[in-house]
Amino acid sequence: KNQVEQSPQSLIILEGKNCTLQCNYTVSPFSNLRWYKQDTGRGPVSLTIMTFSENTKSNGRYTATLDADTKQSSLHITASQLSDSASYICVVRGDTDKLIFGTGTRLQVFP
Amino acid sequence: AAGVIQSPRHLIKEKRETATLKCYPIPRHDTVYWYQQGPGQDPQFLISFYEKMQSDKGSIPDRFSAQQFSDYHSELNMSSLELGDSALYFCASSWDRGLGNTIYFGEGSWLTVV
Numbered sequence: 001k002n003q004v005e006q007s008p009q010s011l012i013i014l015e016g017k018n019c020t021l022q023c024n025y026t027v028s029p030f031s032n033l034r035w036y037k038q039d040t041g042r043g044p045v046s047l048t049i050m051t052f053s054e055n056t057k058s059n060g061r062y063t064a065t066l067d068a069d070t071k072q073s074s075l076h077i078t079a080s081q082l083s084d085s086a087s088y089i090c091v092v093r094g095d096t097d098k099l100i101f102g103t104g105t106r107l108q109v110f111p
Numbered sequence: 112a113a114g115v116i117q118s119p120r121h122l123i124k125e126k127r128e129t130a131t132l133k134c135y136p137i138p139r140h141d142t143v144y145w146y147q148q149g150p151g152q153d154p155q156f157l158i159s160f161y162e163k164m165q166s167d168k169g170s171i172p173d174r175f176s177a178q179q180f181s182d183y184h185s186e187l188n189m190s191s192l193e194l195g196d197s198a199l200y201f202c203a204s205s206w207d208r209g210l211g212n213t214i215y216f217g218e219g220s221w222l223t224v225v
Binding site: 031032034036041042043044045046049051089093096097098099101102103104 | 153156159201203208209211216218219221
């Protein structure tokens with residue numbers, strides 16, 4: 001069982017709409033949680049990084065939340081743009097250098 | 112701003128050959144990570160280096176070796192290549208083992224083994 005599960009697996013929205021992506025993890029011990037955006041065949045691009053004590057962090061139209069008690073995180077995208085079409089990956093770091101990647105959510109934004 | 116530079120971007124090798132991938136981290140970053148991403152799969156952690164010493168080791172085959180040099184660039188050497196080694200290899204870098212810091216990924220090196 002993957003230690004980082006994301007939902008939905010895929011999502012289609014219209015340009016200008018908001019959406020929220022979910023991430024549940026079981027990684028323990030927990031160091032931090034990151035959200036990355038990855039275009040097909042390209043390197044992941046960091047959106048946010050949150051540690052145990054942080055509940056919310058924003059980066060432009062991206063807002064991430066973290067509930068370390070329930071081991072859940074969400075990524076909210078506001079006023080979506082066509083360029084937001086990509087895979088969004090929740091990545092959790094434990095007590096080693098290894099990043100544990102989630103299953104990803106494939107987002108498609110249509111005009 | 113400078114990013115993580117990987118070379119070559121594309122590489123085609125035959126089975127049992129050897130390949131070397133290079134990674135140049137963002138200036139002043141002291142930590143380098145290597146990941147392997149097969150088609151439709153999540154990136155798998157291979158190995159990491161901090162201050163030129165191996166920091167952590169993941170699912171790196173014995174046929175692979177890597178090192179970080181004095182200028183902090185890193186090389187991943189892959190020998191006796193197998194068809195299953197065909198994948199996108201990412202290098203990433205960060206400051207101070209990425210503890211609380213952003214880890215930046217390169218664009219990846221596509222390895223195709225035929």
